[in-house]
Amino acid sequence: MTARPQRRRTAPGSPGFLRRSQSRWSERAVRVLLVAAALVSVLTTIGIVVALIPPAVEFFGKVDFGAFITGTDWSPLFEPPRFGVLPLVTATLVITVIALLVAVPLGLGAAVYLSEYAGHRVRGVFKPVLEVLAGIPTVVYGFFALRAITPFLQRSWPGGDPPEVFNALSAGFVMGIMIIPTIASLAEDSMAAVPRPLRDGAYALGSSRMQVSTRVVFPAALSGIVAAVVLGISRAIGETMIVAIAAGGRPNLTLNPLEGMQTMTAFIAAAGIGDLPTGSTGYQTIFAVGLLLFALTLVMNLISIRLVRRYREVYE
Amino acid sequence: MNPPSRHGPGGTPPPLPAHLAAPPPSETVFEVGGLSVFYGGHEAVRDVNMNIGARQITAMIGPSGCGKSTVLRCFNRMNDLLPDARVVGKVRYHNEDLYSREVDPIEVRRRIGMVFQKPNPFPKSVYDNIAYGPRVGGFRGNLDDLVEETLTHAALWDEVKDKLRTSALALSGGQQQRLCIARTIAVEPEVILMDEPCSSLDPIATAKIEDLMERLAQQFTIVVVTHNMQQAARVSERTAFFGSEIDRDGVRHGRLIELDETGTLFSNPSDHRTEDYISGRFG
Known part of the structure; x- marks a missing residue:
């Protein structure tokens, strides 16, 4: 056996033998870097x-x-x-609601399927594909809504007035498709994190897969699921490109999704790229609408935190 | 009594330890023949043959990794839930092949309940834990009565009657495990499988569970896997000893070494490996 090279050390009992013998500046430097990284997003x-x-x-x-x-x-x-500002607010809400009507059922359905029904081979294929969907630029979705969905709706409209060229329905629908991966992926993560023994206990009582999913896994994963939906809503409210392209730029106070309307974000984009002189009232409008948008998202987040506190089932 | 029920109205059956009563005429509940279980390519347990009698406690003992829990999980088809588990051989339940095509695993699990190693109450209220099984089984009676009756039967009512609406996770570990047993008997199964039900509990909580097992054995067939030989000796009427063997190809697999009346197995085992194990000389 070769002697291992040993760190020189002072004999136990000699003065200060437990004091630090190496400087650890790199430890401190790493810490500073990590704190800085964390601070960037908060400060922004x-x-x-x-x-x-x-x-x-x-x-x-x-x-x-x-x-x-x-x-x-x-x-x-x-x-x-x-x-x-009401026309912009209602437009944002109408399109967000349409998007959620598409994305919440499909996204949660996909999440339940991936977490509770699919074998790991299927999940290994599905999840990456789903996440690719999340990587498609929204401008592509916007044109998809304008050039594919809207013409399709106009052609196959069953009766009554068909949707206008710019309409909330296509924009909301496509926005829903865009949000599905966000909701599905996050909700699946939180359902997959529910401990296996809880499922075993439910199966051992004679539950079907559906009952295990809806009565045990879903409530236990609720806080993650709500977080997924909230993130979906935030993305819908903040989404700009799809609505700017497919829902048009005309402020329009209506709840009719077949008409064109301008959302808060679409207004900010349109006004922002125009040449409004700094300091003019028009210029300040952008910030007022932006602040309202921010407040809307904040309120929604607070409400959802309340909901989660009230209904979730904490498993650990 | 409003809900159809096999047990009395909230009354505790007389606590006569089952193994002191004369063993009932042995009606066979499970017949196991040539049972082997594979996980992926690995054979966890090989060629198990055993019978399990009605309304008594059968204990399964032996060192870790010799297939006791694996065999137990065959009795209510819990192994179905593991994607790469494969079961070969016969498990007959009242003469019906548990693994035949027509058998519905959900129906099997309603009749053959299971209690797990670590208490796993749902993160719901005490009440909802008990009510869960009946609800998913389509119970149409008075749930309040059923919950009270079940908890009384499990000797837990006095401890939790003021906490029915609080989370089951606020109970102590021993109470949680008794709640899990109560949850299992709430669906009125015929058999209760227990997979090391006391391994995470202290001796006092363990004693309470053992009391409960002995009382329940008057009504239910119980199969319990345990690492605790004293426990097997205390509660069971019959004991199966599992060990592991290495075959000619050098593959280690679990085997049933011996199954006998508990008294005989502990005092006069017929296999030297059983004797070595129970006397503390392993291997």
């Missing part, structure tokens, strides 16, 4: 909110907040300007 979020506030405050110095939030006429860049 704070930065965005802070940047939104001053122009928005200036805007509300000129436009009454009540008139803004309840007004039904949105034409901020024309003369005389009107600042009723």
Whole structure:
């Protein structure tokens, strides 16, 4: 046996023998780097909110907040300007609801299938494919809605007035397709994390696979599932390209999904690429709408946290 | 009594230890013939032949990895849930082949319940844990009565009657395991399989479970896998000793070495390997 090279060490009992004998600057450097990495996203979020506030405050110095939030006429860049944001808000909500009607059932269905029914070989193929769907640029989805879904709907419309060229239905539908992988993948992760013994216990009581999925796995995974849906909703509310392309740019206060409408995001995009002079009321409008968008998402997140606290089943 | 029930209205049956009563005329519940189980390519247990009698406790003992739990999981087709498990041979339950095509594993598990090594109550209330099985089985009676009756039967009612709406996970480990046993008897099975039900419990909680097992054995057939030889000696009427063998190809697999009346197996085993194991000389 060869003698192992040993670190020089002071004899036990000699003064300070337990003190650090090597400097560990690299440990400290790594720590600083990691903290910095974590801080970037937090600081960015704070930065965005802070940047939104001053122009928005200036805007509300000129436009009454009540008139803004309840007004039904949105034409901020024309003369005389009107600042009723309701058409944008309803457009965002209509399209988001359509997207969720598509994405929640299909996404959760896919998640239950992958987690509880599929063998691991099927899952090994399905999950990566699903995640590729999440990687398609939204501009592609937008054109898919405008050039494939809308013409298809117009051709095969069963009766009554067919959808307009720009309409909320195609935009919402395609947006739903876009969100499916987000919801399916996250919900599947959280269902797959439910401990196996819980399933065994349910099967041993004579449950069918469906009963195990809906009565044991689903409630135990609820917080992750709600998080998945919330992320889906956030993506829907924030999605810009699809609605800008397929739902059109006309502010339109309606709940009819066959008509074109402009969402909050589509307005921000359209106004943002125009040449509005910095400091003008039109320019500040962008920030006011942005702040509203942010508040909407925040409120929804808070509501969902409440819901989860109330209904989830904590398994550990 | 509103719900159809085999047990009395909330009353505890007289706590006569089953092994002190005269063994009932032995009616065979399970007949196992030439049973081998494979996980992937590996044969976990080979050529098991055994009978299990009604309304008594059969213990399965032996070192780890000799296939006791594997055999137990064949009795209610839990091995079906493992994608690469394969069962060869016959398991007959009241003369019906458990692995025949027409047999519905869900129906099997409603009749043959199982309690697991670690208490695994659902993250639901105590009440909902008991009510789960009856609900999925389409129970149409008064659930409140059934829950009270079941918990009383499992000698748990007094401890949890004020906690029916709190999470089962707030109970102690021993209570959780008794809740799992109660949950199993709530669907009125014919057989209860127990896979090392006390291995995560302290001696006091273990004693309570053993009491419960002895009382339940008056009504149910119980098969229990245990690492605790004293437990087997205390509660069971018959004991099966499993060991592992290495065949000529050098493949290690589990075998049933010996099955006998518990008293005989512990005092006068017929195989020297059983004797070595129970006297502490392993191998």
